[in-house]
Amino acid sequence: MFKYLIRRLLFSLPVLLAITIIVFALVELAPGDVVDYFRSPETQMTEESAAQLRARFGLDQPVPVRYLNWLGSVLQGDLGYRFVDGRPVAQVIGQRLGATTLLVGSALVIGIVIGVPLGVFTSLRQYSSWDFFLTGVSFLGISMPAFIAGIFGLYVFAIKLNLFPTGGMRPVDHAPSLFESLHYLALPAFILGLQHIAQYMRYTRFSMLEVIRSDYVTTARAKGLTEQAITWRHVVRNAILPVVTVIGFSIPGLVVGAVFTETIFSWPGMGTLYLDAVRGRDVPLLMGMNLVIAAAVLLVNIATDLAYAVVDPRIRYD
Amino acid sequence: MTNTLSDKADRGAPMLPGTVHRIESAAESPTRRTINRFLRHRLALGAVFVLATIALFALFAPVVERYPYEEIDLRARATGPTMEHWFGTDRVGRDIWSRTIHGARVSLIVGIMATAISTTIGLVFGALAGYYGGWVDMVIMRFTDVVMTFPSIVIMLTLAAMLPRTVWTIVFIIGLLSWPKFARLVHGQFLSLREQEYVVAARTLGIPNRRIIFVHILPNVFAPLVALVTFSVGEAILIEAGLSFLGLGVPPPTPSWGNMLEAARNLEILRDLPWMWIPPAIMTVLTILCVNFIGDGMRDAIDPRLVL
Numbered sequence: 001m002f003k004y005l006i007r008r009l010l011f012s013l014p015v016l017l018a019i020t021i022i023v024f025a026l027v028e029l030a031p032g033d034v035v036d037y038f039r040s041p042e043t044q045m046t047e048e049s050a051a052q053l054r055a056r057f058g059l060d061q062p063v064p065v066r067y068l069n070w071l072g073s074v075l076q077g078d079l080g081y082r083f084v085d086g087r088p089v090a091q092v093i094g095q096r097l098g099a100t101t102l103l104v105g106s107a108l109v110i111g112i113v114i115g116v117p118l119g120v121f122t123s124l125r126q127y128s129s130w131d132f133f134l135t136g137v138s139f140l141g142i143s144m145p146a147f148i149a150g151i152f153g154l155y156v157f158a159i160k161l162n163l164f165p166t167g168g169m170r171p172v173d174h175a176p177s178l179f180e181s182l183h184y185l186a187l188p189a190f191i192l193g194l195q196h197i198a199q200y201m202r203y204t205r206f207s208m209l210e211v212i213r214s215d216y217v218t219t220a221r222a223k224g225l226t227e228q229a230i231t232w233r234h235v236v237r238n239a240i241l242p243v244v245t246v247i248g249f250s251i252p253g254l255v256v257g258a259v260f261t262e263t264i265f266s267w268p269g270m271g272t273l274y275l276d277a278v279r280g281r282d283v284p285l286l287m288g289m290n291l292v293i294a295a296a297v298l299l300v301n302i303a304t305d306l307a308y309a310v311v312d313p314r315i316r317y318d
Numbered sequence: 319m320t321n322t323l324s325d326k327a328d329r330g331a332p333m334l335p336g337t338v339h340r341i342e343s344a345a346e347s348p349t350r351r352t353i354n355r356f357l358r359h360r361l362a363l364g365a366v367f368v369l370a371t372i373a374l375f376a377l378f379a380p381v382v383e384r385y386p387y388e389e390i391d392l393r394a395r396a397t398g399p400t401m402e403h404w405f406g407t408d409r410v411g412r413d414i415w416s417r418t419i420h421g422a423r424v425s426l427i428v429g430i431m432a433t434a435i436s437t438t439i440g441l442v443f444g445a446l447a448g449y450y451g452g453w454v455d456m457v458i459m460r461f462t463d464v465v466m467t468f469p470s471i472v473i474m475l476t477l478a479a480m481l482p483r484t485v486w487t488i489v490f491i492i493g494l495l496s497w498p499k500f501a502r503l504v505h506g507q508f509l510s511l512r513e514q515e516y517v518v519a520a521r522t523l524g525i526p527n528r529r530i531i532f533v534h535i536l537p538n539v540f541a542p543l544v545a546l547v548t549f550s551v552g553e554a555i556l557i558e559a560g561l562s563f564l565g566l567g568v569p570p571p572t573p574s575w576g577n578m579l580e581a582a583r584n585l586e587i588l589r590d591l592p593w594m595w596i597p598p599a600i601m602t603v604l605t606i607l608c609v610n611f612i613g614d615g616m617r618d619a620i621d622p623r624l625v626l
Contacts, residue, residue, distance in 0.1 A: 015463075015464055015467055018464045019464060019467070019468050022465075023473065023476070026473065026476065026477060027480070030477065030480035030481055031480070031482075032480060139607065139610065140603070140607065142610065143552075143603055143606040143607040143610050144603055144606075145556050145559070145560060145602075145606070147559075147563050148559075148579070148602060148603060151579065151582045151588065151599060154588065155582075155588055155592065159588065159589050166585060252469040253469070255469060256469050256472065259471075259475070259564075260560060263564060263583065264583065274472070274475070275475070275479075275564065278475060278476050278479040278480070278566075279479055286476065290472065293468075293469070293472060294467070294468055297467060297469065298467065301467070
């Protein structure tokens, strides 16, 4: 297991490198740069001072040299400094990472805790009215992108019913209590988790129905086991295996959804920061964030495979 | 081939031992059977109907519009639904009904064109990798893996913010970054199909590889591809809406559902002028819902193991 983990981590490095090269190339080959972002009709920057500014950011060097410079300092643990305000990239990302992790983590938990049991519930009552109702609702759920769910959620629950704050992470005037923090977190986390509740429910239901039809379940029933024992000890335990993989692979989607949820709810996380970086052509910040996102995705993939081995003792990584 | 002795007359007659019937004539062709199975899927059929209606409105937008979508009516700014303006007007007095149906045009065109691009790229990459194998396979599929590992929407966001904002930029960004799933599917299909006897036969006859790939193997890949293409159109529509919602997609004044929804990012509009964002929101969800129903119906219809 440990050897496997090391091997997977080593294999991830070239992938990580390839991703940074692709992103760097795309960002640098697109027309315009941060100096164009600073320039506006009002500032009336001369060509000369624009060139000076470019030289200060190192933008006068060829693209491959700039990439190698960036890579060199990253290998020494330095993500560089933002173009826009000169703050260290690592520090800026560190400040925002927590907020996004909290949001995405809560959404994931909401998705699992509600979605998986609903899937089990409907599969045990296939073709009942509950099944039709929940399957129909879940279809609506997977067709509703995070930003539209966010708009509707904000309108109904925050504005019309006035149950939740319209945005932000905490009250402006005082340090939040735990309850207040949860109050701010609840709506965005639920909205972000909504699509995943539907997705996990559908997948669990599907997987359960596959297992229920298998021969060993009939055998268990023939042995005279109670339905309870059959369901929980024999069916659910096997049906849940592929669901673990689906949950793992859906996490990058949650991160993407967070960009929209954060925008709608003014959540001070990575998503809003990323949009700032993209708009300002802030290459160091952009590269730093892409590195963090790519590393996170790769780690989640590895963790998913490991989790699979934990829940399914038949799978061994040697 | 079929037995020529049997004719129409004896088909209804009781089967006598030793009589050879023309079985094929009674059976449906695979394509016909798939279509029939799809038609039995009531939800999917309803979805086709709804989507066709939306598409017709989009197609005839210049005819069914009540006002040109960019026309500003200063006497009716930010008014709710009335007889003159069915869906109300926005803050500068543009008709929301006209903008919604013109938005349908943009959304559907982006969805279809982007998917056409990504399907083509995926087909070519997948076919080359699957058919030739060896290092071609290695290079293409490893590249596909890398692109698939990273959430492509992040790169789309980045590019959309940097490139000039036009509808076609969006089409190309989405199209050029959504092909890996097609490449994977086609690659898998080609791996198994290239070992089939008819391909070996074609190769023995000296038919050039290009012809084998495109004329002999490719048509057999289409069936498993249809459902994926359908879902992909929905995904592309959503990505366009998402990018436009963030102000990185289709540039105003051209309306798209996404950039109409952008208005809802303003808390005042969200609260006081709901008619400005409810129509595009509902249309987007409705369209995606239809696409998902149709895709599901197609997948079920194509899967021969499933009894409908």
